[in-house]
Amino acid sequence: MKETVKLITGNEAIGTGAIIAGCRYYFGYPITPQNEIPEFMSRELPPRGGVFIQSESELAAINMVMGAAAAGGRAMTSSSSPGISLMQEGISYMAGMELPCVIVNVVRGGPGLGGIGPAQSDYFQSVKGGGHGDYHTITLAPHTGQEMLELTMLAFELADQYRNPALILTDGLLGQMSEAVEIPVNYKPRAFKKDWAMTGCKGRPPLIIKSLFLKESDLEENNLRIYKKYAELKKKETRSEAFQTRGADILLVAYGTSGRICKAVVEAARAEGIKAGLLRPITLFPFPETTLRKMAERSKAVLVAELSMGQFKEDVQRAVGDAAPVYFKNRVGGMVFSMEEILEEVRKIARRKTGGRKRV
Amino acid sequence: MEIKTVFSKPESLFDTPFHYCPGCGHGIIHRLIAELLDEMGARERTLSVAPVGCAVFAYHYFNFDCMEAPHGRTPAVATGLKRVHPDHLVFSYQGDGDLAAIGTGEIIHCANRGENITVIFVNNGTYGMTGGQMAPTTLLNQKTTTTPKGRSATQEGHPLKITEMLALTPGSAFLARSAVSSPQNIRITKKYIRKAFEVQDQKLGFSLVEILSPCPVNWGLTPVQAIRRIEETVIKEYPLGIIKDTIGP
Numbered sequence: 029m030k031e032t033v034k035l036i037t038g039n040e041a042i043g044t045g046a047i048i049a050g051c052r053y054y055f056g057y058p059i060t061p062q063n064e065i066p067e068f069m070s071r072e073l074p075p076r077g078g079v080f081i082q083s084e085s086e087l088a089a090i091n092m093v094m095g096a097a098a099a100g101g102r103a104m105t106s107s108s109s110p111g112i113s114l115m116q117e118g119i120s121y122m123a124g125m126e127l128p129c130v131i132v133n134v135v136r137g138g139p140g141l142g143g144i145g146p147a148q149s150d151y152f153q154s155v156k157g158g159g160h161g162d163y164h165t166i167t168l169a170p171h172t173g174q175e176m177l178e179l180t181m182l183a184f185e186l187a188d189q190y191r192n193p194a195l196i197l198t199d200g201l202l203g204q205m206s207e208a209v210e211i212p213v214n215y216k217p218r219a220f221k222k223d224w225a226m227t228g229c230k231g232r233p234p235l236i237i238k239s240l241f242l243k244e245s246d247l248e249e250n251n252l253r254i255y256k257k258y259a260e261l262k263k264k265e266t267r268s269e270a271f272q273t274r275g276a277d278i279l280l281v282a283y284g285t286s287g288r289i290c291k292a293v294v295e296a297a298r299a300e301g302i303k304a305g306l307l308r309p310i311t312l313f314p315f316p317e318t319t320l321r322k323m324a325e326r327s328k329a330v331l332v333a334e335l336s337m338g339q340f341k342e343d344v345q346r347a348v349g350d351a352a353p354v355y356f357k358n359r360v361g362g363m364v365f366s367m368e369e370i371l372e373e374v375r376k377i378a379r380r381k382t383g384g385r386k387r388v
Numbered sequence: 389m390e391i392k393t394v395f396s397k398p399e400s401l402f403d404t405p406f407h408y409c410p411g412c413g414h415g416i417i418h419r420l421i422a423e424l425l426d427e428m429g430a431r432e433r434t435l436s437v438a439p440v441g442c443a444v445f446a447y448h449y450f451n452f453d454c455m456e457a458p459h460g461r462t463p464a465v466a467t468g469l470k471r472v473h474p475d476h477l478v479f480s481y482q483g484d485g486d487l488a489a490i491g492t493g494e495i496i497h498c499a500n501r502g503e504n505i506t507v508i509f510v511n512n513g514t515y516g517m518t519g520g521q522m523a524p525t526t527l528l529n530q531k532t533t534t535t536p537k538g539r540s541a542t543q544e545g546h547p548l549k550i551t552e553m554l555a556l557t558p559g560s561a562f563l564a565r566s567a568v569s570s571p572q573n574i575r576i577t578k579k580y581i582r583k584a585f586e587v588q589d590q591k592l593g594f595s596l597v598e599i600l601s602p603c604p605v606n607w608g609l610t611p612v613q614a615i616r617r618i619e620e621t622v623i624k625e626y627p628l629g630i631i632k633d634t635i636g637p
Binding site: 053055079081083084085087088089091092093094095096097098099100101103117118121125226227228229230231234235236237238239240 | 444456
C-alpha cells in the first residue's frame with residue numbers, strides 16, 4: 029500500500045480516515061472543538077457521490093446515521109461532549125438493533141456546557157454504555173494525528189464486523205493540532221456482507237430491524253447474544269501500546285492526549301535514571317486489563333495520568349488489583365498537565381521509601 | 389358457474405390478525421398502504437419506519453422491509469434510509485404524539501429539506517399505547533387521563549395543526565388531511581396516499597398525509613360513536629382536504 033504525507037489537523041485526519049475506509053454518509057451538528065470534521069466532510073463527500081447532511085440537532089444526526097446504517101451504508105457522525113450526551117438514546121438503539129456506525133467524540137470539559145478545552149471526562153459514558161440498557165460501544169483512543177486516521181479506519185471495520193457502534197474518543201488538543209500524517213493511497217476497504225440490511229424484499233422475505241422485545245425471555249436472549257460479541261471483542265480486539273516498559277519499576281498508564289504526554293515523561297524519567305514505562309490503552313472498550321495486570325505485577329508502582337476526576341483510574345485500579353500501589357495525577361476542566369508536572373509525580377514515587385506494599 | 393375473486397388480502401400484508409383495539413383506524417390505514425404498494429408494484433422496493441406507539445408492531449403486518457425508530461425520530465431515520473437508497477419508496481408511519489410532540493424538530497426539518505419521503509401521520513388526538521394521555525392534537529375540553537377536567541387552552545395550549553405549519557416549508561410538495569370515518573373518506577385517504585407516493589417517486593419533495601383516525605377505547609366511545617365524533621366534531625378543528633399541492637392534479 030502506497031502512502032502520501034500531508035500536514036493536516038487531527039480532525040481532518042479523522043475525516044480522511046473515514047473516507048478511505050469507505051464512509052459515504054455523514055450526519056452532524058456544529059459544536060466546538062470538532063467543527064473541522066463536518067466542514068471537511070461537507071467538502072469531500074459530495075464529489076465522491078457521498079451524502080453530507082447538517083442536521084437540526086444531534087438527536088436527528090444519530091437517527092440519520094441509524095437509518096443509513098440500517099440501509100447498509102457506512103455512516104458516521106461526530107460531536108463533542110454535550111452533543112454526544114444527546115445521542116445516547118440513538119446509540120443504545122443501534123447497539124440493540126446491532127447496527128454498525130462510527131461516532132467521534134472530540135471531548136470538551138464538563139459537566140454541563142463546560143468548556144472547550146481538552147478533557148477525558150466522558151470516559152465512563154464512552155466505555156460503560158452511555159445510554160440506557162445493557163450494551164457497550166467499541167471505544168478507540170488515538171494519541172497522534174496518524175492514529176486519528178488509522179483508528180477511524182479500524183473503527184469502521186470493527187463496527188461492521190461486530191455490528192455495533194464504535195466510538196473514537198479524543199479531544200480538541202489532538203483534533204485541532206496539525207501533524208504530518210501518512211495517508212494510504214489505493215486502500216481497499218474490507219467489504220462485509222450485509223444481508224441484514226434494508227434493501228427492499230426483492231427475492232427474499234421482508235426483514236425487520238428492531239430493538240423492541242416485549243417478551244422478557246426474548247430480550248434476555250438478545251442481550252446474552254450481544255454480550256457474546258463483547259466476549260469475542262475482548263479476546264480478539266484488545267489493543268494497547270507498551271512504551272519502554274522493559275524493566276520498568278514505575279508503570280505509567282494513560283490514553284489519548286495523556287498517553288502522548290506520558291511518552292515524554294517516560295523518556296525524561298529514564299534520562300534521570302528512573303526506570304519508568306508506559307502502557308497506553310488503544311482500545312478502552314475492550315479494556316486491556318490482562319496486559320495491564322501482568323505489567324503491574326512486574327512493576328513496583330502504577331501511576332495513572334488522566335484529564336478527569338479519576339474515571340479511567342477506576343478501571344486501572346480494577347485491573348491492577350493488589351499487584352502494585354496505584355498513584356494518580358490529574359487535571360480537569362480543560363486544563364492539561366505539563367510533562368514536568370507528571371515527571372514530578374514520578375520522581376516523588378521513586379523517592380518514596382515505601383510505595384505502598386512494595387518498595388520502589 | 390365461474391367463480392371470480394372480487395376481494396382478497398393484499399400481498400403487501402401478512403395474513404396476521406391485527407392486534408389493534410376494536411374500531412381502531414390503524415388496520416384500515418395499513419390495508420390502504422398495502423393495497424397501494426400492490427397496485428404500484430412497489431412492495432419489493434419499499435422501506436418503512438415504524439414509530440413508537442400503537443403502530444410499533446406495523447412490521448407484524450407489513451410484508452416488506454420495516455425498521456423501528458426512537459420516539460419521534462422516524463423522519464430522521466427515514467432520511468438516512470432514503471439517502472442510501474434514493475430510488476426506493478421510503479415512508480414513515482407516525483402517530484400524533486410521535487410526530488407533533490416529541491418529533492416536531494425532525495418533521496419540520498425533514499419537510500424543509502424537501503426529503504423525498506412520505507409520512508403517514510395518524511392523528512387520533514391521544515397517546516393510545518400508553519393509555520389515553522393528552523396529545524398536542526387533543527381537542528379543547530377533551531378529557532384525557534392527564535387532562536381529567538378537559539384540555540384547557542390556558543393550561544395546555546390549543547390543538548396543534550402541524551400539517552398547516554409544514555405547508556410553510558418550501559420543501560413540502562404534497563400535504564393533505566383525510567379521515568377513515570366513512571367509505572367515501574377512506575377512498576379519499578387512499579387517493580391522497582397514492583399521490584404522496586407518486587410525488588416521492590417523481591422526486592418532487594416531501595409528502596405527508598394526515599389521517600384522522602378513531603381511538604374508541606381511549607375516547608370512551610363505541611366504535612360507531614367514535615367515527616361519528618370524527619365526522620361531527622374533530623373535522624371542525626381539523627378540516628379535511630388538500631393542504632398543499634405544488635404539483636397539481
